[in-house]
Structures are given as structure tokens and as C-alpha cells.
Amino acid sequence: MITVQGFEGRRVGVLGLGRSGLATCAALRAGGADVCAWDDSPEGRAKAEAEGFSPVDLTKSGAVDDLAALITSPGIPHLYPAPHPVIAAASAAGVPVDNDISLFFQALADSDDAPRVVCVTGSNGKSTTTALIAHLLEEAGREVRMAGNIGTGVLSIDLPGDEGVVVLELSSYQTDLARRLAPDVAVFTNLSPDHLDRHGGMGGYFAAKRRLFSEGAPERAVIGVDEAEGRYLAMQLGQGAADSRVIRISSGQKLQGPGWSVFARKGFLAEWRGGRQVHAIDLRPLAGLPGAHNHQNACAAYAAVRALGLAPRQIEAGLASFQGLPHRSQLVGERNGVRFVNDSKATNVDSAAKALQAFPRIRWIAGGLGKEGGIAALAPYLGSVVKAYMIGHSARDFALQLGAIPHEICETMENAVARASAEAEPGEVVLLAPAAASFDQYPDFEKRGAHFTALVQGLAEA
The missing domain is CATH 3.40.1190.10 (Mur-like, catalytic domain)
Incomplete structure (x- = not known):
């Protein structure tokens, strides 16, 4: 752990108590700061308590006024589309708002x-x-x-x-x-x-x-x-x-x-x-x-x-x-001459386009919580798609944008993997590149990719 100096005996707020937030709390405490930890969710506050931090409700009027700094997690808006109320209060009180990356470089400067x-x-x-x-x-x-x-x-x-x-x-x-x-x-x-x-x-x-x-x-x-x-x-x-x-x-x-x-x-x-x-x-x-x-x-x-x-x-x-990273053009199986590739991290059109250009003959599994514009921008990159298998909330909207590309509304990952694997021929690739967020059916892209991988491994065992 890195010890953050410069706040000895001073109150420092930490907003957002996920992985980086809790690490920030520990680093500040090690340097002698009086840590005021807060998360909007009861689950986040419970994790902080389990690490020995007593949550301080920074949403209360005046709670941030005497802070030496407010350290916020990256997922919390500080300007657009609207600042989090705690960050807005800190800005109004003249309290510096910063993050753990900055504290890291500050610690290196002192080394x-x-x-x-x-x-x-x-x-x-x-x-x-x-x-x-x-x-x-x-x-x-x-x-x-x-x-x-x-x-x-x-x-x-x-x-x-x-x-x-x-x-x-x-x-x-x-x-x-x-x-x-x-x-x-x-x-x-x-x-x-x-x-x-x-x-x-x-x-x-x-x-x-x-x-x-x-x-x-x-x-x-x-x-x-x-x-x-x-x-x-x-x-x-x-x-x-x-x-x-x-x-x-x-x-x-x-x-x-x-x-x-x-x-x-x-x-x-x-x-x-x-x-x-x-x-x-x-x-x-x-x-x-x-x-x-x-x-x-x-x-x-x-x-x-x-x-x-x-x-x-x-x-x-x-x-x-180099073996690559999970969920990024990751080869997760091969069966009867068909390769199965997990690119669940392809959550937008640009990253899906890159995945679609990587292989010559593709059985494409796509869909989820679509972003603005859907998959219309992918039209120039669909030449290698033999057939598309649409899943999730945007399955039908995506299907309407496929033009003459053969496709099937599968709705679930189970159905898509089963259908794609049954129809795939030797030399083809079954590619999960959703071009959409995962939050309609999965908590994150990792869980989506893990589900795809488990289904593919189940095919190999069948």
C-alpha cells in the first residue's frame, strides 16, 4: 500500500467506497489523515465499516466545509451531466476535489x-x-x-x-x-x-x-x-x-x-x-x-x-x-473446427467494428442495452458476417438495422450460443461482440463474457 502524506491530523472526505475508494481511505489513514468516508449506497458504507471506517454523511449541510480535500471515485460525476451534490457543495465551499490518481503522483513526488x-x-x-x-x-x-x-x-x-x-x-x-x-x-x-x-x-x-x-x-x-x-x-x-x-x-x-x-x-x-x-x-x-x-x-x-x-x-x-485479456478477442474454445471468441468488452460500435474485422467468416452474437444510433454505423464491417444472433433489450432494434444480413432473434445468451454452434461450419468463428452495454441482463461485461465462456465450455463437454 502507498501511504499518502500531507494530510496529517486533517479531515479528508472520500466519496465512493468501491475498490479504489477503500484503497484511498486506507492510504490516507496510514498517512495520519482523519478520513470521512461516504457512499450513497448502504452496501458501500457496510464495506467501509468492515474495513474499520465509520461512515460520515457528507450529504448533510455543512459536512464538507472544513475538509482539507474531497477525494472522489471516477464513476461519480463532478461536472456533467450534473455534479454530485457532495461535489457541488465542496466546490461551493472552496474545498479541493481530487482523485486517487493525483494522490499517487503526489506520493511519488515525495519519494x-x-x-x-x-x-x-x-x-x-x-x-x-x-x-x-x-x-x-x-x-x-x-x-x-x-x-x-x-x-x-x-x-x-x-x-x-x-x-x-x-x-x-x-x-x-x-x-x-x-x-x-x-x-x-x-x-x-x-x-x-x-x-x-x-x-x-x-x-x-x-x-x-x-x-x-x-x-x-x-x-x-x-x-x-x-x-x-x-x-x-x-x-x-x-x-x-x-x-x-x-x-x-x-x-x-x-x-x-x-x-x-x-x-x-x-x-x-x-x-x-x-x-x-x-x-x-x-x-x-x-x-x-x-x-x-x-x-x-x-x-x-x-x-x-x-x-x-x-x-x-x-x-x-x-x-x-502474450495470451491476451479475458473478454477482449479471447479465444475460449474450439469445437469441430469452429473457434469461439469472447469479445464481451466490445460495448460500443467502434470496438465491435474492430472485432468484426479480425476474422473472415463470423457467426455474430450481438445485442444488450444498445447505445444511441444502434449498430447502423457497423454496416461497412458486416461483410464477414455469415449470420447474426441477436440478444438482450436491443435485439429487435439491432435486427432492423442489419439489412440483408441473415439473422435470428435469440433473446438470451443460451439460445444464441446453442443456435450459432449448431449452424457453424469448420473454419468459422462464433464471435461475441455485443456492440452494447450489458446492464439489461448482466451486472457488467465481465459477467456477460463469463456466461458465454461457460456455455462454450459446456458445448465441449456435451
């Missing part, structure tokens, strides 16, 4: 032997890129801690020793609020519309991501330039085309110029520096990184660890041993 820190943000591919960076470093013999949006509260980790690295996945919710950001290497994967209500539109969403670079001032920035926002960010950060502090990455286009770039085309990753190719890797055999979207993740991870001093051959060996 004499702080580790190197890599931060990864973007719309899609953050988790895979984060895990791949950590894997490549570990395979090269470096001590690594992985935390942030990927599931571990950053203040709950123990800092690595000499030559160690902390790798953080950061969502826009986290980068938007953090008062202190100071990564050594910062990665921007890509940008597509998401969380727009939380950021007041696309401009606010990009601005939240951009803070990691504008406020963080990393020594090295790895920037995906396949969208206009990434190209703009790379231009802003660089001091000219040859500035090697910016490493441009792409999936699908060859990057020109005298600077430092890493790109993937037709399944091959290439690193270029000073106008010449330094190294190339064939990504096509890598089972843990299928498809162009994962090739972009590979480029981002490759660039990040190159910036930390790893040699190309070390990276190539690490890429070959």
Missing part, C-alpha cells in the same frame, strides 16, 4: 526513489495495451505493478524496486479530475465517441484525455494518429517532424518522415527512426493479438517499452508469449 510510470489512455484498447506493456516488461525481467482503470486501486499497490515500472490504465474520468499527473511515458491509443454525456460532448471528452499530456508533460508521448485528434495532439506536443519525444503509431498506414514511428500494415509491425526501418515483426501468428485493432495495441506497447529501453528482440519474444 526519493520513485519508479518509472507509464500511463495509457484512449477510447479502445487501453486494457490490452496496459496489460501488454506490463507483460513485455516482466518478460524482460523488470519488476512491474499494474493498476488504475484495469481493476486495481493504484494506492493499494506496493511500489516496485530498482528499475521497476508502474503501468496505469487511465479512463477519461480519471484524467479529467486529477490535479496532478506526471507520467514518464504517456500513451494515447485512439479516440471514438464515448461517455459524451459525462464530458459535455466530443470536445470535452478529448480535452479530458489530452490532460494526461498537457498537464502531465511526459518525457515521451506515444500517440495513435489514425484519427484527427491524435494527429492534432502529436503536432501540439512535437517541436518538429524529427522530434523523437513523440512516437507516432498507426494500424493500417505507413508513417512517413524523419521522426520515430511504429506502425502495422498487412500484419507486420515496423519501427522507423530517422527515415529508416529499425525492426519488423510478423504479428499474424500471434494468437493473443488477433486483428488490426490488436495490432494497433501491439504498436503502442512496443513503442512504450522501447521508450523505456527494451530491445526489439526482447519485445518480439514477449509479444509471442
